[in-house]
């Protein structure tokens with residue numbers, strides 16, 4: 001387990017990803033130009049580590065970068081929806097504009113929890129930049145804060161995907177593309 005032969009089909013290739021991330025960065029950079037203060041990009045660890053790394057090096061505006069870790073209890077391919085913050089921010093986000101960078105939005109529970117957590121810290125706004133979005137699976141509406149915007153890279157069909165930061169049992173994060181894992185990898 002953990003090798004490329006476990007992938008049934010590639011959904012987004014390395015070049016699809018590079019092109020889309022670059023377009024997203026252009027869009028976000030132009031939105032940030034209207035903001036005088038440094039914006040804080042918060043990556044949701046671990047899944048967003050490649051996406052945020054590719055994204056921020058194409059953002060041409062003063063920004064700061066930090067990570068937060070959220071864990072939802074449960075295992076396998078479904079989260080049970082009880083979210084816990086297991087590693088907090090280092091940067092003080094009070095009064096700041098935050099862009100929360102996430103690998104994938106599924107039910108929306110993780111993001112909603114993180115957004116209310118940031119709101120309690122007194123942020124000025126929260127935008128979300130999700131690499132993938134599975135809108136068909138949404139259970140909780142993701143409510144942004146203040147002037148926040150929702151950006152997403154690709155709409156993802158309802159498959160369990162891995163690669164480009166996303167794991168199954170902590171494996172496959174290093175694949176440079178996004179693929180559908182063969183179902184027998186997690187049903188056996």
Ligand code: 5GP
Nearest residue numbers: 104105106107108109110159160161166167
């Ligand atoms: P939510 O709280 O929106 O249901 O789930 C969000 C988290 O579940 C994501 O941050 C991600 O870690 C995980 N997740 C949801 N769908 C997938 C998927 O298709 N593949 C992987 N690897 N993780 C997923």
Ligand code: MG
Nearest residue numbers: 044047103104
């Ligand atoms: Mg995640």
